[in-house]
Amino acid sequence: MSTPTTADQTGTGRLAELFARTRAEGRAALVGYLPAGYPDPATSRRLFAAMVEGGCDLVEVGLPFSDPVLDGPVIQAAAQTALAAGWHTRDVFDLVGSVTRAGGQAVVMTYFNPVLAYGADAFARDLAAVGGAGVITPDLIVDEADEWTAAAEAHGVAPIFLVAPSSPTERIARTTAATRGFLYAASVMGVTGGRDQVGAGAADLVARCRAVTDLPIGVGLGVRTAEQAAQIAGFADAVIVGSAFVQAAGPDGTDVEGVRRLATELARGVRAASA
Amino acid sequence: MNSAAPAGLSSPLPRHSEAIAGTAHDPDERGYFGRFGGRWLPEALVGALDEVAEAWRKARRDPSFLAELDRLARDYAGRPSPVWPADRLTAQVGGARILLKREDLNHTGSHKINNVLGQALLAQLMGKTRIIAETGAGQHGVATATAAALLGLDCTIYMGRVDTERQALNVARMRLLGAEVVSVATGSATLKDAINEAFRDWVATVDHTFYLFGTVGGPHPFPVIVRDLQRIIGLEARAQVLEQTGRLPDAVAACVGGGSNAIGIFHAFLDDPDVRLVGLEAGGDGVETGRHAATISGGSVGVLHGARSFLLQDADGQVIESHSISAGLDYPGVGPEHSHLADIRRAEYRPITDTQAMEALATLARTEGIIPAVESAHAVAGGIDLARELGPDGIVLINISGRGDKDMETAMRWFGLGEPDQHQDPPDGLPVPPAGTAEGEPAR
Ligand SMILES: Cc1ncc(COP(=O)(O)O)c(C=O)c1O
Numbered sequence: 191m192s193t194p195t196t197a198d199q200t201g202t203g204r205l206a207e208l209f210a211r212t213r214a215e216g217r218a219a220l221v222g223y224l225p226a227g228y229p230d231p232a233t234s235r236r237l238f239a240a241m242v243e244g245g246c247d248l249v250e251v252g253l254p255f256s257d258p259v260l261d262g263p264v265i266q267a268a269a270q271t272a273l274a275a276g277w278h279t280r281d282v283f284d285l286v287g288s289v290t291r292a293g294g295q296a297v298v299m300t301y302f303n304p305v306l307a308y309g310a311d312a313f314a315r316d317l318a319a320v321g322g323a324g325v326i327t328p329d330l331i332v333d334e335a336d337e338w339t340a341a342a343e344a345h346g347v348a349p350i351f352l353v354a355p356s357s358p359t360e361r362i363a364r365t366t367a368a369t370r371g372f373l374y375a376a377s378v379m380g381v382t383g384g385r386d387q388v389g390a391g392a393a394d395l396v397a398r399c400r401a402v403t404d405l406p407i408g409v410g411l412g413v414r415t416a417e418q419a420a421q422i423a424g425f426a427d428a429v430i431v432g433s434a435f436v437q438a439a440g441p442d443g444t445d446v447e448g449v450r451r452l453a454t455e456l457a458r459g460v461r462a463a464s465a
Numbered sequence: 466m467n468s469a470a471p472a473g474l475s476s477p478l479p480r481h482s483e484a485i486a487g488t489a490h491d492p493d494e495r496g497y498f499g500r501f502g503g504r505w506l507p508e509a510l511v512g513a514l515d516e517v518a519e520a521w522r523k524a525r526r527d528p529s530f531l532a533e534l535d536r537l538a539r540d541y542a543g544r545p546s547p548v549w550p551a552d553r554l555t556a557q558v559g560g561a562r563i564l565l566k567r568e569d570l571n572h573t574g575s576h577k578i579n580n581v582l583g584q585a586l587l588a589q590l591m592g593k594t595r596i597i598a599e600t601g602a603g604q605h606g607v608a609t610a611t612a613a614a615l616l617g618l619d620c621t622i623y624m625g626r627v628d629t630e631r632q633a634l635n636v637a638r639m640r641l642l643g644a645e646v647v648s649v650a651t652g653s654a655t656l657k658d659a660i661n662e663a664f665r666d667w668v669a670t671v672d673h674t675f676y677l678f679g680t681v682g683g684p685h686p687f688p689v690i691v692r693d694l695q696r697i698i699g700l701e702a703r704a705q706v707l708e709q710t711g712r713l714p715d716a717v718a719a720c721v722g723g724g725s726n727a728i729g730i731f732h733a734f735l736d737d738p739d740v741r742l743v744g745l746e747a748g749g750d751g752v753e754t755g756r757h758a759a760t761i762s763g764g765s766v767g768v769l770h771g772a773r774s775f776l777l778q779d780a781d782g783q784v785i786e787s788h789s790i791s792a793g794l795d796y797p798g799v800g801p802e803h804s805h806l807a808d809i810r811r812a813e814y815r816p817i818t819d820t821q822a823m824e825a826l827a828t829l830a831r832t833e834g835i836i837p838a839v840e841s842a843h844a845v846a847g848g849i850d851l852a853r854e855l856g857p858d859g860i861v862l863i864n865i866s867g868r869g870d871k872d873m874e875t876a877m878r879w880f881g882l883g884e885p886d887q888h889q890d891p892p893d894g895l896p897v898p899p900a901g902t903a904e905g906e907p908a909r
Binding site: 255256257258259260262263266267270273278279302303304305306307308328329330331332333334351352353354355356357358361365376378379380381 | 495503504505506507508509510511512513651652657658661664665668669671767768769770776778780781782783784
């Protein structure tokens with residue numbers, strides 16, 4: 191590692207370093223999402239490894255939840271498969287550890303009730319212990335997040351919040367103030383799932399965020415092609431792709447090469463853009 | 466003793482608008498009742514919730530809104546609903562005097578219309594052209610489809626596939642009323658999944674769509690809006706019981722799914738410390754079996770559907786599928802104000818099994834000629850227990866939240882009413898389920 195010894199080795203620090211590097215390379219970071227434990231624990235590890243090897247700078251490990259209100263049918267079905275295969279919250283730490291040991295960077299994306307049930311502090315502690323960099327919480331708004339941000343801070347895990355096209359500037363400011371690592375900007379008003387067009391509102395939202403924060407900004411929801419990735423890379427610091435990876439894994443979730451191929455294509459996409 | 470009080474009331478009953486003026490029991494500005502409530506849902510919906518909260522704040526004080534609500538409640542829904550002294554049931558039970566609040570007599574057949582008329586008017590006031598709703602038993606869906614027809618709004622209803630099957634009659638009613646009914650097959654394919662799907666719709670359609678939430682759950686401000694709109698039940702009933710008996714009841718019993726009819730009747734008695742408030746949850750096969758929907762009796766604190774409240778969940782915080790013969794109570798969550806009332810011990814919550822509820826349903830039918838909804842039958846069962854506990858000097862008020870027409874299939878299966886040879890009841894006068902009562906619950 192070329193990291194200077196003074197570098198901040200917390201999750202937040204490692205995310206800062208990641209974005210410093212992609213910025214230095216004049217490109218956006220590629221973030222790939224898959225539900226954890228899909229379709230089964232062993233295959234899931236291979237899928238995450240393929241995302242990293244294919245060129246994802248960061249992987250998002252989605253914790254399967256029974257009631258995923260912000261997910262469309264593709265991710266819902268995959269999460270349900272993972273749950274049916276016997277998923278437990280503690281399994282996420284093995285999976286994240288497998289990514290970080292192989293040299294990848296990982297954040298967890300989770301609805302908040304499993305974190306509450308595990309214990310916010312224990313979750314942050316155990317994630318930090320396996321090298322997890324942060325946690326994206328799609329159904330936790332900044333107004334309810336004091337306990338969580340304190341726990342995350344204590345263990346050096348980045349709390350990553352979402353902003354939406356509907357968020358007024360005042361809420362964006364409050365949300366970014368609580369966010370570490372990077373900000374997640376939802377490209378559209380809607381749930382996860384590939385779309386032919388990524389909302390024109392995304393560029394506008396990113397611009398509104400830039401006015402109040404220096405945090406790197408990732409754009410997700412609906413991105414599925416290299417062209418879209420290139421387009422978003424033109425104005426955002428990270429391109430986040432989810433449902434398309436689930437689909438790339440094939441109907442039974444075992445197409446490891448399909449996932450690797452998509453990661454490679456998208457990695458080319460984020461390098462094709464020039465702002 | 467004025468139990469023979471004349472039918473005419475000495476003073477007019479409260480109007481619907483009086484129930485929504487705000488109370489000493491409002492949540493804090495973040496929507497918390499004690500440690501329960503709040504907003505636990507995606508940022509994308511916060512703007513829409515703020516918009517609804519602001520519109521409601523204004524509507525509560527808008528004379529023309531309030532006048533229209535009163536007019537619809539009276540001339541369209543048929544308010545006030547009566548309180549009926551159930552003397553034959555009282556005699557059969559042999560305990561406290563039982564009075565029934567007849568929300569089953571409202572237009573569309575349940576208390577749900579109270580909430581729906583208010584929120585549909587609010588949607589119209591906000592300039593929304595489409596309303597969406599979740600439904601379990603179908604009563605909230607029917608009420609919403611009805612209001613949409615009345616006000617000329619587009620309407621989509623989300624309903625779990627298990628429920629579209631066991632409440633087919635209500636699906637037909639909604640469609641006849643012009644609503645689109647979406648059968649939700651994901652997850653456990655019941656009410657909780659219908660709510661997930663409605664939120665997914667709303668996050669993409671907030672600019673023109675109003676989510677007409679059906680119970681006192683969900684993110685702030687829904688628990689307070691729905692509560693306000695159901696408070697009329699208790700305001701009327703309190704006056705009616707005073708009028709008919711000269712005093713307050715000793716106990717008030719209501720079934721609790723999400724908790725809207727219960728909070729509606731409880732609220733007027735919150736500041737009457739001698740009145741016991743008893744919520745009856747769906748005990749399914751029995752809380753000890755794990756197959757139930759008794760959220761407060763058998764759950765723990767978590768967040769679901771936008772609120773921090775009691776919840777049926779496993780050790781990992783995954784929501785557990787609930788089980789109840791009653792589609793309207795088959796929900797693993799409960800409104801935050803109930804969790805708070807349980808927390809501060811102002812209200813008690815007890816489970817009633819499927820079997821107890823169905824027995825009570827038949828008992829009420831045969832003593833009073835009133836067939837309650839299966840949901841309400843849980844309240845009847847709990848109310849009968851309370852009447853026995855209180856003894857002959859007591860008074861129990863039971864909320865009959867809805868009528869049983871929608872449940873005839875369930876009743877036919879449970880009691881074997883469709884069998885050609887079914888002509889005689891067992892000696893105690895109560896029909897009993899045929900062998901293998903599991904039949905009472907549709908296969909999933
Ligand atoms: C007749 C009736 N009672 C009760 C309920 C349960 O809802 P809540 O607990 O909100 O009153 C329903 C729900 O569908 C219902 O139809």
